[in-house]
Amino acid sequence: MTENEDAATLGQGRAKLIARKEEWAREGRLLTGATPGSNADPDRPRLPPGQTLVRDWPVLDLGVQPDVPPAKFRLDVDGLVEAPLSLDWEGYMALPQVESVSDIHCVTQWSRYDNHWQGVAARELLSRVRPKPDARFVVFHSHDGYTTNVPLEDFDQPDAMLAHAWEGRPLTRQHGGPLRGLIPRLYLWKSAKWLRRIELVTFDRPGFWELRGYHDHGDPWREERYG
Template sequence: MAEQDGHGDIPLTGRVREKLIARKQDWAREGRLLTGAAAGPARARLPPGQTLVRDWPVLDLGVQPEVAREKFRLRVEGLVENPLRLDWEGFLALPQEEQVCDIHCVTQWSRYDNRFAGVKTRTLLALARPRPEARFVVLHAYDGYTTNLPLAEFGAEDAMLAHSWEGRPLTREHGGPVRAVVPRLYFWKSAKWITRIELRAEDQPGFWEVRGYHNHGDPWREERYG
């Protein structure tokens, strides 16, 4: 896993699950879970190959950062006219919104009607003012995890940085204090424990993308692996 993103004062608990990572890389090589039944233009609510669940499974690499709110920092930087540096109070001072959305994990589960609260990514982008050459985003997490996505997907109407789920603060295991929520992509693209948003002209594959997972991750096209 990549080094922690310049936040040595944020303690990490647990141990990286190397065997889990290797197994999921094997899934990518084998094309495990693929059905080949990509949804057509009138796509169903449940993407191909997914199973509906009522709980919210906890998935991570075995390490969870303990980010106290007084130590939380969020940066929006790279190809922007106005780089942002926000602490917890500054983040909460931005316009807050709620939304209800479905989430879809590449490990084949989906969960309907999740109520998140936080800051829409469009709000952050409007403040940061991306430069014309900015086309991609890399999300950096406190545990060193990264993932990449097109700027257009990150700035979609239903994308947000969430601090609450079902009316309560996000727990650490689900990415609190702040995680990305990008409902139109598989949920590995919705990085937990987010601390930095980097806008780039060129794409830069993240943790799972360099380990055989799809660079885009559309659940209805079943873009599990690349």
């Protein structure tokens, strides 16, 4: 098979995956109708409605896994901030590092408990760029062209971070390495892989899946799978 044929096959697979997930959104696939509370509810169950607990970490993407070696790594944090940042890998790793443990919940119905992460806390990053008063939302941009949006208040949480390691090892390419966002309180599609840019904006700007029928917010305990 030629390189062009490989690309065509990959493109067809990507289109089919997108079409299938758009159909899930239209049908409301996996929705149980249970609404036990939001991620801010201290009495919420640990496993959100409709989820199944797994021990592995399933790999889900659009058929493209960008290769971003440290020498080519760049992370820009800009938009409505007082002090924009542009970091190479050494600059990112020089920031204060933290460790955390959190559960993750994928909109495709699986959840995994007690994931150990290492990285830079979102609040550390925000303290350095200093969001302007009119900053209300965060848009994540990935190396594969993927985008997703979250309210600034969901990124400005103690468990949100930019993760480079999982279970004591560097984050693999298939799971978004070298750097991915992590917002455990929301479905995992909001934790963008292969991060390239973090943009702060005033108005909400729906991302890749949000424009294709997925919920704009994505709270697992409210079952915000689709819009």
